[in-house]
Amino acid sequence: MITTKRNYIFDFDSTLTRVEALDVLAEITLQNNPNKEKIIQEIIDITNLGIDGEISFTESLEKRIKLLNANQSDLANLVSALKKQVSASIERNKEFFKDFADDIYVISCGFKEFIDPIVAAYNIPSDRVFANTFEFANDGKIIGFDANNPLSQHNGKIKCLKDMDLEGEIQVIGDGYSDYVTRKSGVAHKFFAYTENISRVKTTENADHIAPNLDEFLYVNKLPRNISYPKNRIKILLLENVHPDAFTKLSTDGFSVETVSRSLSEDELIEKIKDVHVLGIRSKTNVTQKVVDAADKLMVVSAFCIGTKQIDLEACKEKGIVVFNAPYSNTRSVVELAIGEIIMLMRSVFQRSTEIHNGQWNKTADGSREVRGKKLGIVGYGNIGKQLSILAEGLGMDVYYYDVEDTLALGNATKVSKLEDLLAISDVVTLHIDDNAANKNFIGETEISQMKDGAYLVNLSRGFVVDIKALAAALKSGKLAGAAVDVYPEEPAKNGEFLTELKGLPNVILTPHVGGSTEEAQRDIADFVPSKIMAYINSGNTVDAVNFPNIRLPRQIKSHRFLHIHKNVPGIMAKINKILAKYDLNISGQYLSTDPKVGYVITDLDKEYNKEVIDKLRKVEGTIKFRVLY
Numbered sequence: 172m173i174t175t176k177r178n179y180i181f182d183f184d185s186t187l188t189r190v191e192a193l194d195v196l197a198e199i200t201l202q203n204n205p206n207k208e209k210i211i212q213e214i215i216d217i218t219n220l221g222i223d224g225e226i227s228f229t230e231s232l233e234k235r236i237k238l239l240n241a242n243q244s245d246l247a248n249l250v251s252a253l254k255k256q257v258s259a260s261i262e263r264n265k266e267f268f269k270d271f272a273d274d275i276y277v278i279s280c281g282f283k284e285f286i287d288p289i290v291a292a293y294n295i296p297s298d299r300v301f302a303n304t305f306e307f308a309n310d311g312k313i314i315g316f317d318a319n320n321p322l323s324q325h326n327g328k329i330k331c332l333k334d335m336d337l338e339g340e341i342q343v344i345g346d347g348y349s350d351y352v353t354r355k356s357g358v359a360h361k362f363f364a365y366t367e368n369i370s371r372v373k374t375t376e377n378a379d380h381i382a383p384n385l386d387e388f389l390y391v392n393k394l395p396r397n398i399s400y401p402k403n404r405i406k407i408l409l410l411e412n413v414h415p416d417a418f419t420k421l422s423t424d425g426f427s428v429e430t431v432s433r434s435l436s437e438d439e440l441i442e443k444i445k446d447v448h449v450l451g452i453r454s455k456t457n458v459t460q461k462v463v464d465a466a467d468k469l470m471v472v473s474a475f476c477i478g479t480k481q482i483d484l485e486a487c488k489e490k491g492i493v494v495f496n497a498p499y500s501n502t503r504s505v506v507e508l509a510i511g512e513i514i515m516l517m518r519s520v521f522q523r524s525t526e527i528h529n530g531q532w533n534k535t536a537d538g539s540r541e542v543r544g545k546k547l548g549i550v551g552y553g554n555i556g557k558q559l560s561i562l563a564e565g566l567g568m569d570v571y572y573y574d575v576e577d578t579l580a581l582g583n584a585t586k587v588s589k590l591e592d593l594l595a596i597s598d599v600v601t602l603h604i605d606d607n608a609a610n611k612n613f614i615g616e617t618e619i620s621q622m623k624d625g626a627y628l629v630n631l632s633r634g635f636v637v638d639i640k641a642l643a644a645a646l647k648s649g650k651l652a653g654a655a656v657d658v659y660p661e662e663p664a665k666n667g668e669f670l671t672e673l674k675g676l677p678n679v680i681l682t683p684h685v686g687g688s689t690e691e692a693q694r695d696i697a698d699f700v701p702s703k704i705m706a707y708i709n710s711g712n713t714v715d716a717v718n719f720p721n722i723r724l725p726r727q728i729k730s731h732r733f734l735h736i737h738k739n740v741p742g743i744m745a746k747i748n749k750i751l752a753k754y755d756l757n758i759s760g761q762y763l764s765t766d767p768k769v770g771y772v773i774t775d776l777d778k779e780y781n782k783e784v785i786d787k788l789r790k791v792e793g794t795i796k797f798r799v800l801y
């Protein structure tokens with residue numbers, strides 16, 4: 172097999188470093204100048220005009236050097252500032268610069284005085300750096316540049332590359348005009364638009380390939396890299412108006428994130444899910460068996476809420492898809508709304524308010540009562556139920572609760588062992604049971620008839636838990652004095668028209684499933700859930716997964732990590748370990764967690780091993796998913 176020699180030509184400013192060096196120099200030289208901001212903006216504008224090819228490069232350089240008013244003595248400060256500004260993915264792939272030193276050059280329209288010391292740390296010696304040089308006055312002032320250097324002229328990189336007369340393929344990696352014209356002119360064979368620090372439309376339009384970081388460049392070229400898979404290749408789809416912090420957090424970590432403000436229907440999701448690695452939803456998107464069947468790349472489904480009923484957890488598990496949720500982030504928000512609604516209902520506040528809106532003054536104490544001393548019946552004494560119990564007691568209510576599980580009573584709350592007993596004594600019944608299907612029509616005609624006459628019902632759990640027809644009838648007949656409902660058997664996918672049988676009934680508070688919709692809760696969810704996603708994708712941790720064996724892994728230090736998800740069938744671990752033994756791997760740790768259906772085994776090993784083992788592990792019968800992390 173004949174392998175062509177490749178030459179990798181790196182631009183410096185905004186590619187190897189995150190910044191334009193002359194902009195940084197301006198910050199240094201102009202720090203005490205009262206017109207600093209104005210001059211810096213002028214320099215940035217001139218730089219951009221040059222990069223985009225709007226003015227000649229020589230002209231841009233002359234103008235900037237004049238405005239800079241710099242001295243040789245400023246260069247040491249510039250170099251130490253630039254050392255801290257090396258692009259993140261360049262820094263993490265230092266080994267590439269060492270291992271491929273013979274193939275790497277820097278060609279820059281910047282200056283060797285600051286480029287040489289930065290790239291020396293990346294194994295690139297001065298004779299492989301092609302750049303301009305400054306001209307100094309006797310007092311050290313920078314007064315110009317070497318006008319004979321082709322790199323001080325328009326299209327200088329083309330000339331420079333021609334003069335170098337390199338053998339083999341030439342790949343140019345850069346962020347601006349001077350880089351992509353090398354490809355256009357034919358002197359370079361491939362141009363990679365490097366967008367880690369800045370993405371310019373003209374540059375990306377003229378690229379053979381867009382590289383959001385060096386990982387992508389190395390991946391495309393099948394070169395060794397410090398990260399197993401470029402994160403920009405991992406697609407995350409966030410539906411249902413998930414808080415923007417989630418987008419920021421995940422895209423800052425390097426993932427490609429798309430957001431859609433509404434939920435998607437099953438058909439829409441089936442179409443969209445094909446390329447998606449991580450799906451983020453709230454309560455309105457159903458991840459059905461059919462969706463899972465179509466989701467060949469899907470690794471994670473994350474519910475940016477508490478409930479996970481909308482997700483086929485078993486189907487996900489059987490396909491090796493890990494599901495996370497946010498079990499506590501909106502708990503307090505639901506509790507505060509419940510408390511507020513209980514008070515509003517018992518004071519008929521919405522009725523009084525509606526009357527005034529309709530131009531009617533109706534000052535009355537009839538049917539208006541304090542909550543103090545009243546009996547609150549909490550059904551479902553979980554996270555929300557317990558927190559509500561504490562706050563309600565603080566308001567002076569007598570708290571009773573009913574739960575199928577034997578849970579500890581907080582404060583002075585009293586456990587009631589039969590639902591009908593709780594219904595019979597409560598002035599207000601509030602529902603906080605979970606979203607499992609068995610809870611359908613949990614409160615129907617019979618249960619309502621067991622409630623006290625004139626009691627109130629609050630439902631902030633799930634719509635299907637209450638038989639809406641029976642509730643409407645009880646409100647109309649006066650059996651119940653009022654209700655607060657946040658959740659409905661059928662909820663629309665997006666904001667717009669919505670009709671319910673409860674519409675127009677007096678003393679009924681209707682809200683559009685906003686129990687958990689507070690800024691605090693959504694922000695907290697947007698922090699919590701992405702952390703779980705990142706912990707799984709970046710290191711394999713499944714702590715807090717709702718459908719998967721939970722495993723907390725130690726940090727992966729200078730090792731490769733094999734993550735093997737398989738059907739939990741007899742003998743499979745023996746097969747995996749037989750292969751690991753056959754390839755004589757230097758294993759530093761192995762972690763296993765199983766449930767009746769799947770097993771999840773993680774093996775940490777020394778970086779040097781026969782890569783054939785990967786294929787062998789992938790082919791073990793019963794393997795669901797396998798990946799390597801480093």
Ligand SMILES: NC(=O)C1=CN([C@@H]2O[C@H](COP(=O)(O)OP(=O)(O)OC[C@H]3O[C@@H](n4cnc5c(N)ncnc54)[C@H](O)[C@@H]3O)[C@@H](O)[C@H]2O)C=CC1
Nearest residue numbers: 551552553554555574575576603604605606631632686687
């Ligand atoms: N309206 C909204 O925006 C929000 C609604 N929710 C709903 O609130 C529900 C409760 O949330 P958490 O307290 O965090 O859940 P949780 O899982 O901590 O508590 C649920 C409790 O209900 C109990 N339970 C389940 N079925 C029962 C039954 N038939 N009879 C008696 N007890 C039963 C369980 O044993 C558990 O203790 C969620 O599942 C979700 O459906 C949650 C957050 C926001």
Ligand SMILES: O=C(O)CCC(=O)C(=O)O
Nearest residue numbers: 453454476477478687688
């Ligand atoms: O606000 C949401 O997205 C749904 C809230 C909810 O019902 C939940 O967290 O289970």
